[in-house]
Amino acid sequence: MKGNIPADFVHQVVAANNIVELIAKYTTLKKTGKSYMGCCPFHHEKTPSFSVSPDKQIYHCFGCHASGDVIDFLSNYNGLSFVEAIEELAALQNLEVPYEATNRHGQKTDVTNKIYEALVAASKYYRWCLRYDRNKTEVIDYIKSRGINAKTAQHFQIGYAPDKWQSLYDLLVKQYSLDVLYQAGLIVSREKGGAYDRFRDRVIFPIRNRKGQIIGFGGRVLPNKDAKPKYLNSPETPVFFKNQELYGLYELKLQYKNPDQVVVVEGYMDVVGLYQHGYPFAVATLGTALSQTHVKLLFRTTEQIILCFDGDAAGQNAALRAFEMVLPFLSQNKKARFLTLPQEHDPDSYIQAVGLELFKQEVLEATPAADFFIQYLLAKYTLSSADSLAELIEELKQILKNVPESAYTEIIIQQLAKAVDTSVLQLKRMIAQKNSDKKMLNNERMKRWVLNTNKLSLIEKALSFVINMPSEVHIAFQGKEEIEFECVTEQHFILLDALKIIRQNNGLSSALLVQMLSEKYEQFRAYFYQLLQLPIELQAPQLIDELVAMLDKIIKQACQNELEHLILKAKTSILTATEKQRMQNILHKIRKT
Structure with missing residues (x-):
């Protein structure tokens, strides 16, 4: 880290850079009264609606409502962080950034x-x-x-x-x-x-x-x-940082500041191959799935993303994950399309096979995001089967549960309601119920706790043992089957995470384990230290035996709770095939233990 930048220097940089001169490097401006007008560099338009005020040193677009100062402009236009924008503005004025650093x-x-x-x-x-x-x-x-x-x-x-x-x-x-x-x-x-x-x-x-x-x-x-x-x-x-970078984006923006579309492919050879054959508008993720950071970065560069994936199962799974990432950002000015290639081709081989013009045409005719998702669901599930239909609706819930309502979610719900022969209102109610249940669970889980040392719960005792002796737990559980159970409270989630961290890291101290847990559960740092203060009277071997017994009981309780939930649901509705299988697995586990 470079340290913080003093507020006084930020003010100095803003004052030193004339916003009109800066923005004029990126779009043509014409003086109109006291302001300057031009076509907005953040969205495509034919009639200028982008205003820059030399007096106020701000910009505003009356079309897409983008606005800000010189820092905001560079950050949004070039996809820079705040510090990066300050550094670039300082360089323009030959100023050295005085980082506040120890x-x-x-x-x-x-x-x-x-x-x-x-x-x-x-x-x-x-x-x-x-x-x-x-x-x-x-x-x-x-x-x-x-x-x-x-x-x-x-x-x-x-x-x-x-x-x-x-x-x-x-x-x-x-x-x-x-x-x-x-x-x-x-x-x-x-x-x-x-x-x-x-x-x-x-x-x-x-x-x-x-x-x-x-x-x-x-x-x-x-x-x-x-x-x-x-x-x-x-x-x-x-x-x-892989989930923040895109291969080929720098090379693309050297030639095109605001391309009409950007094609996202899976590998750097695809980017190079497409460029070689006359298509310079491709970028690639770097060994990771498309992230929301990637999507934000792409939509700062273009108004339309084309997600290009192989036609095999792995490619389709990647496409579905990409759809989940782009859906929250789609709007009238931010669109996404999906181009699925034949199974025997990747983008590089495909453009060689069909030629540049046909490839460009297929990019233009790529499937809109909402249509892609609808087609995916209808192809995956059999609408004549009750189990399959229930699974379709469950997957729809999972995809839409955290996405704000938009024209895209409305289209998806309307078309799927028609396909599954139910009303739009009923489908919306099912999704809303899922979100409501999720919100209530989150509210319950996120309560802060105060440890009652006179009345520890079973899960708190297990957490205390795990946090107090991570090295011994690592040795005792090495090579054994990973522990899993249905989580009910936040403590259950933390216990599973703690066991996972310990399994993956030998030689952890309690302090380091708490530090790693606190990165995810920051509000419970004090609680972890309370657990560390609990008196431990047994030696390590006895503690491990006690812990194993506790975990066995926790797993049994979780299985019993989940089984009761499934039995109750079966009395009022049809269980999905997945839920039926889960019930069989739980019954087998209970009989086994």
């Missing part, structure tokens, strides 16, 4: 700068290897076989990581510390000491942030090689 933070800032430098040096080395390494002919032949020419390779700064364990390490360790190289994601530490290069014998694709800085790499294994995985990305680092 020595510790100051050292981190220096490390961050070194990380950026090391990543640039690594990129230069990878590009050098593509030209001069002994395997260059094989690598270049592969790149050419994918239809990528030298100009495109240069545009994306494609390189090659040589088939050696420490070539990059040996080069960079002369300039950068092991800590910097490790934090940059360039090397991997050996268990017995030393380190080796993360990327070896792979085609390398530098990943840039919105400012053009290299923040990581993607590596694609060469054909006929045994290395796995096929695609390898840098790990998350102090400068690289």
Whole structure:
């Protein structure tokens, strides 16, 4: 972290940057009275409705209602954080940002700068290897076989990581510390000491942030090689957060500030391949599912997102998750469409097969988001089956439960109500009931607790044991089946999370476990420390035996509660196939224990 920026400096930056001069770099402005008018850079329009006031140093669009100062403009237009916007504005005026930082933070800032430098040096080395390494002919032949020419390779700064364990390490360790190289994601530490290069014998694709800085790499294994995985990305680092970055977005915005649409694909080879064949409007997620941060970033760039997925089951599941992410953001000025490819194709191979013009036409005719979801549900479920119909409605509830009402949700409900032969009002009531139940449960779960040491509940005793001896719990539960049960209170959720954290991390102290739990349950930090203060009279072996018995009882209670709920529901409505199977599993578990 770079530390906070003093409020006085923020004021100085705002005063130093003339908003008219800044915005005129991005859209044409014409003086009209005391203000300047132009077409809004945040949405497409033919008649100017975007006003910039030099007196007030603010902007406002009468069409999409975007407004703000120079910081807001840069943040929204370029997708920058507040700090990034301040840094860019300060650079325009040759001002140095005076971060409010302690020595510790100051050292981190220096490390961050070194990380950026090391990543640039690594990129230069990878590009050098593509030209001069002994395997260059094989690598270049592969790149050419994918239809990528030298100009495109240069545009994306494609390189090659040589088939050696420490070539990059040996080069960079002369300039950068092991800590910097490790934090940059360039090397991997050996268990017995030393380190080796993360990327070896792979085609390398530098990943840039919105400012053009290299923040990581993607590596694609060469054909006929045994290395796995096929695609390898840098790990998350102090400068690289996968759910906040999109591969190819920087390169796209170099050419097009406000493209009519952006196609989201799954891999960087797809982005490069589409660009090579004349379609430069593609970006890719970096080994993660599409996130809401991605969606916000995309809608700052364009008004229309095209989500392009393979036609196989994995591609369709990814498409459904993407639909859940984009639905809350859809509006008249923010649209999403879905393009499903034939199973044997990815975007790169498909554009080669059908050609640029047909691909562009299919992008234009991609399925609107609401239609995609409706088609998905009607294809997945059999409307003539009561069980299947109930499952359809349940999935609809899950997708819409946290989404505000909009024209899109209205269309989905209307069309599905017609398809399942029920009224729109009835379908809305079912969804509203689900949301109401969920809200009541959340309100109950989020109550703050005060520990009554004279009357501990069973779940509190178990939590106390787990928090007080995480290392012993890790050893005792290593290799055993993961514990699961239906959660009723917040304590149940925390107990499951605590056990999961302990299972995944050996050698945890109680303090570190509380710290990790507090990141998710911040309001209960004091409660955790109360649990830590409870007197523990037994030795570790006896405590583990007690804990196992407690967990067994908690699981039985949870199963019994869930079974009673299902039995009660079965008396008033039809259980879904999933619920019937769940009931059988619970009965089997109860008989077994």
